[in-house]
Amino acid sequence: MKIAVLIKQVPDLVEGLEIDASGKALDQDSLRYIISEADDHALEQALLIRERTGASVDVFALDVGEARDSLTTALAKGAERVTLVAAGLEAAPGSHALAELFAGVLRPQNFDLILTGVRAIDDLDGSLGGLLAGLLELPYVGLIRKVETGPGGETAIVQKEFPGGFITELEVKLPAVLGIQSAEQPPRYVPVSRLRQVMKTAKIGEQAVEPPQAQPIAVERLFKPEEGAGASMLEGTPEELAKQIAGLLAERHLLKG
């Protein structure tokens, strides 16, 4: 079985995000990129399937942000091959453009299973998995928390989440695209020593592709939630804060006794 994992770079929310002078895009200089959290889970899920079945795992990332670092980490975690897809883009494109690029790369390669994160924090025009499945005319299921392979590796048996802790189990004929929400276990950790070692020998494949045809979304304005709207802020030392919070609860008769 051949598994492809598609990973994407997104801004790290730990850094403050700034809007650029146009008012329509993020200021690229203010950003630090990391792997999208759900994509990290997709990689973990692929590695778990590999451990159970001996499947191969190929990882692909578009060449924006720190994609190279994420691919090196994927190698250190145990991916067979990693490929940087170079379309000459400065910033991450929309989901339709991304799906178009990956469809072109994946179509000739006959993967059995294509895994990606169900959604990323910058997805506006839908998410990669469903769009890619549409383009490749493959079945798609998202919000997945577990993937097992069926008899003879012909199908995938997946658990899909619904509100309130309900889960449905579906069986999908392969090839298929799956949108992973969470892997069966938290993404594995790579010790720094292992990462350093892999960095010395890492072979990152590169594939140049034409820029996408899909038009970017005409965002008219980006804005931040209104400052000062919302919470009254409490001030003081931790002890004082605890006292004030307890006071608020007492005032509202929310304390026992």
Add this chain to the structure above:
Amino acid sequence: MTNDVMVIGEHFQGALSQITLELLGKARELAGQLDGKVEAVLLGHGVEPLAAELGAADRLSIADHPLLEHFVPETYEAVIAQRIKQAGPRLVLLGSTSVGLDLIGPLSVRAAVPCFDNCTSLQVREGRVVAISQLYGGKIFAEYAVPETTALVAVVPGSFPAEPGKAAGAPEVLRLAAPPAPRTTFRKLIEPPPGDVDVSKVPLLVAVGRGIQNADNIPLAEELAETLGGAVCASRPVIDQGWLPLTRQVGKSGVTVKPKLYLALGISGAPEHVEGMKQSELIIAVNTDAKAPIFGLAHYGAVADAVEIIPLLTEQIRAASG
């Protein structure tokens, strides 16, 4: 293309989902301004009784078939794509839910129409449909005009009131064709394990997020909850780490809660979490990041280390409760 607004209905275990009423209410408003009609689309098996709750629509398209009994993305998508192509509505509204999120991508490609997700606002301004979507974990909003073709928009649950979607009426009924044989089949429904507390019924909730740092701090939160006479619930990362069971997850893929108190400790306030708790009566948030989106929603906030605050608060509450 018409000026109609189509709503993709959702139901679970025999009950119409709240999001469908929220979308219907919005669709009525938009269709009024665009001078179009509202069409509700309902797929399932034995769903006829739910039609009575869709009176706010002018037209109701029903596909009733054993293959549609449970949500199977491919099957649903094939039926809906067909109907979109046939009807050519101006807008198709879906929930940004476990159902809607699986549909918009494939539908966008198959029906060759644009799609947008994470929408929290939709308005008609000078004939244009202007939408706002929440991005970057709730830290940034994007405003854009929905293109003047048929377009799909997935709306975050809780963005619009459900009340206007409850209007009575007698929509014209259309039957949609049975779906093709799918490559995806339903195997079973797994219900949440019984026995754990139902946090949607607990009035005082201590909610912990990734800011709680590690599993060792969970007992501190449990002690606080116990002192309050409440329970602990959590955001997704805490559940993913296995620090608390799935039954405690609040949000899009967890439970929706409306407690008297929601004490959010180390939770950023990502939209997928917020949709499950924003109706709490009193929200108090503790977070080390003054710019965390949770402060935009909370009634009271403190910029502080939650791990430090928790035991101090337990102490204060113990003292106050006598």
